[in-house]
Amino acid sequence: MSTELAQSGAQALARREGSPWTGLWAVVYKELADHLTGIRMQILETLMLLTAVGTVYAATQSIRQTIGEDPFLFLRLFTTAREPLPSFVGFLGFLIPLTAIALGFDAINGEYSRRTLSRVLSQPIYRDALILGKFLAGLATLAITLVALWVVVTGMGLFVLGLPPGGEEVARGLLFLVATLAYAGIWMGLSMLFSAVFRQPATSAMTAIAVWLLFAVFWDMLAALISQALRPTQYGGVAEELAQARLQLLLARFSPNTLYAETVIALLNPAVRSLGPVLITQLEGAVLGTPLPLGQSLLIVWPQFTALVAVVILLFAATYVLFQRQEVRA
């Protein structure tokens, strides 16, 4: 039955004439302008900028003392925390999901509630262009915001510490941006999906925030609880503990927060050689504390990074399919 439906849907899509992307740039441009001029985004962007300045300035104060000892001083700007402030990365992990959710939560149900959907779709475009345009505009807004933040951080490094970043540091910083964009894309994709599922923008916003809270606050606890229950350490052997730790890590990696955190750690900290539990034997021959070359770091985070991107694509695909099947009428 459902395959039949899907087939007839697919046939309808295959039969139609004209590019599905007609009008895509008109949608991207309009949505982007909305995001960049909207009060909602301006508040969040100001907040992020202040946070960046605050945390990075605090970091420069800590780093001052260690100048000359650390070859990757510039990257420390991102990760150094100074009580009572968390690090820049820590703050971002908090603000990025909120911003991304704010960008997407009323993407579709907002068009219904404003009664603009049938008017827009009666213009010579397909729904494909509308949904992809909204998605791309959201990603572009996030990218612009992130690049601006990166420029602020780099600028502060230059002026406060007099510290020009090295080539590898710039590369790592940019990769960090790309990973952050993927992580943000997940939250935007999720809130857009909810905007297609729920009719009320308030409902989709609350649901997206609830999911974020689940992963940000409760997921690690759940992973620990479940792994202790399923792999109890009865005899206290290494094998048992390792099994439990592995299960816990596996469960934790179902959270985008874990995936993102692992990616960021390995990218911004060249000394990280492995993610997850490590046996002493595996470290044989490794000189602890020596930084890995960029390529090696990338290799470590590759699974995490592709998983982040895959989740973004999946969420978009789900939103796309759902939206294609919806009636234009509210």
Added chain:
Amino acid sequence: MSVAVETVGLTKRYGDLVAVQGLNLRLNTGEVFGMLGPNGSGKTTTILMLLGLTEPTAGTARVLGWDPTRQPLQVKRRVGYLPDSVGFYDELTAWENLRYTAALNGLPSAEANRRIGEVLERMGLQDVAHRKVGTFSRGMKQRLGLADVLLKQPQVAILDEPTLGLDPEAALEFLALIRSLKRDGLTVLLASHLLHQVQSVCDRVGLFHRGRMVLEGTVDELREQVLGGAYRIHVQARGVEVERALREVPGVVRVTRTDGDTYRVEARVDCRAEIARRVVASGELLALSVDRPGLDEVYARYFQQVEADSGGAA
């Protein structure tokens, strides 16, 4: 006469519910056609199928020769649609809202600006062009909706419940605007459940009932077909012979004595002069007036008849 819109056996089912059933609709180029019927009779569903916004369960449609299901972009390039209770982006100005429509239609910037100025002026909105739409009244939004329709210079305009929610004066103004579209050579399809309000602008109408178009023709034709007469003449007269005299007037279809000395005469033509002459000859004429029954009455009478027929058959 060329055909602008044609459907053959167009049908839409939602599960068990048949929203539109076997619709055969034909709009000639340049005419104003009214799809009239109560809420839920399938008007909006028909429109959505004509625009390719929802897929028909069965049957075919052609709009300006294009198939809305397979070639929706071709259709939507040439057809303007004013949805019922149209909405705009409240935080944008009227101009900005139209800019978006122009961009979606791929109009180059200069051309877009020229046309936006034109349509806003035509709708009497030039003074509020740069005000946020959130501050607009219902009537202004409706006119902006029509501006939005005209922006792409369509060949066909489809207007769903165009007078709904407007005060009587604004509704009349809006109907005049619709009439002006016809003068520009547009084909207009309008859907409404306010039969009496829109009947005056329609060249032809189709009456919808539970997904079927049960009657179709000019308003006069339907009056004639259903009520037997397109004119209703009220006569007040004294005299025993009056009723017989009235029946004999050429063109009279039916005479009913409403009370005492007043009669209701249904006639195919306006035969007041002849009535006056004959009543005066056979009695005493006190008053004479004529009115033309509206479509509401045609509609109500039609279903009385349908029910009476099916009741009689059972």
